[in-house]
Amino acid sequence: MSNPSINFLQQQAASLLLYQNVLDNNVGRAFVSLLSTLKEGNSIHCLQAYGRWFKTLAETGKNWQDYLIQQILWDDNPFSRQVQQISLDALPPALIAAVQYDLQALNFLYCCSEEQLSKWVRATCKMQELPVVWHIEGTRSHFLHQYNNWSEVLPQLAEHYCQNGTGIFSRYRALRWQKGQLKGISHPDPIQLTEIVGYEMQKATLIKNTEFLLAGYPALHVLLYGSRGSGKSSLVKGLLGKFGDRGLRLIEVSKSELYDLSAILEQLRNISQKFIIFVDDLSFEEDDEAFKSLKVVLEGSVTAKANNVLVYATSNRRHLIREFFEDRPRPRDSDEVHSWDTMQEKLSFSDRFGLTLTFEPANQDTYLEIIHHLALEANIKLETEDLEFRAKQWATRHNGRSGRTARQFIDFLKAELSLENG
Structure with missing residues (x-):
């Protein structure tokens, strides 16, 4: 897909029907503001807008393309909600058409890379280069990265929403x-x-x-x-x-x-x-x-x-x-x-x-079984007799035999041995 013009990108961002929330955040608003200042041609305003977008994107730890895809996969809208309850084929044709339209528009925004924006800013401000051309290498693990035409990914997108949910249930497991x-x-x-x-x-x-x-x-x-x-x-x-x-x-x-x-x-x-x-x-x-x-x-x-x-x-x-x-x-x-x-x-x-x-309360055999298991996971290498002697002493002096006591003992022992070994 060839690089679209600034005016065309503004139109695509403004015309979203269902996925407006994808740009209704600090990064999205900074992106739209940067497009506006680029069109105005004011070099000072342009540099300020680029700086705001640069900073908000840097705070996410993602590049622009990964961030945009994340927002699409998290978005809570009529399509992402209804497709979890109704099969894709049973959804109203108008809703499907709106999703395809939005995905195509977002696909154009996705293709506007950090390098392209930096190039436009340098041209507007008549600068040879910006102090830093910032770019974080993305994982490209999401299926949307693999398609040039996002209007074709509805089945995969519907499956993602059904499996992972939307909104807060997509962002958090707990x-x-x-x-x-x-x-x-x-x-x-x-x-x-x-x-x-x-x-x-x-x-x-x-x-x-x-x-x-x-x-x-x-x-x-x-x-x-x-x-x-x-x-x-x-x-x-x-x-x-x-x-x-x-x-x-x-x-x-x-x-x-x-x-x-x-x-x-x-x-x-x-x-x-x-x-x-x-x-x-x-x-x-x-x-x-x-x-x-x-x-x-x-x-x-x-x-x-x-x-x-x-x-x-x-x-x-x-x-x-x-x-x-x-x-x-x-x-x-x-x-x-x-x-x-x-x-x-x-x-x-x-x-x-x-x-x-x-x-039931842990007896000594159960307590020592937990100790050995946690010690193995923590890569603690002590003789069995030494480990068990220390564990028994810890239980006597602290909270008795339990899984919690075993965890506290292993955490303390690991830190202690790490300090001793330098």
Whole structure:
């Protein structure tokens, strides 16, 4: 494709029908502004506009072509949303025509390289060269790089949206619900399932249940309960590393915001990805509104169940609602006729999860198994006797035997040995 004129590029940028948000960001707006100043021919304004575009693009760490493609693949528009629910052939012809038009226009913008813009700026400002002709070598890994005519890539683009989602679900695999909205987590915990040992049955069961969810089969809400530091939370977070590229998304919801669960489910219901709502360290007080909200999600209501959403919760308590001795019914002074029924409802709440995985405290053999596994991954080379002696001392002096204690010990030992070895 030959280099288009500045005026033609302005027309293409202004005429987008569905993909306007691709340029509605710092880099895109700086690009459009640079085209305008180039057309005006004012050398000072042109240099200033080039500097703004240069800086905003440099902050992304991408070249112009990679950045533009990323924005197209992330874009949330009527086509990218509807194609996740309806086959490409069933979409309205007018919508398909609009997408093809926009892709052709964006294809022209893609072909306007950093070198071409630098050349225009130098010509406008009558400069032999700019101080720096900045260019970052791109990966060229996206399928859009492989086509000269982007209007031909609709099937591949539709498949990408179905697999990876759009908007925030395309940009982030881990999210949190905060103050009534979903927010992406830029740096989620990188824990991998291979790092978690000692609870193989629990791990295998959780993986299998998650695979049911991803395959579209009935899957169960899960309660992971047991001793502190046993890896319950890490096991849930580690699912992203295994299944994130298959459309799994993890949404962290604090106990204080569980009353929003119904609203969260409605946002996720018609999304093509699969979601785990992760509630860490779950327990309830008497008459807690969050208890009622979670109960509705686990048991269902008149509203149809969202088949792409599960709740995975961790707790140190088997009975999630705190119970005191004075709560137990005493017929002589209780005002409630069926008080035992009320107490049993509280105690049986955890049963509503469908699947309960128990994490017992680690014995010495399990603890040392975790130590050896983590030491191997950390490339720590100590004699077995020395490693085990240090690990036992650490557990005695710190938090007892657990997966968390083992991780803390290995991290400390690795740093210590690195310093000793210079």
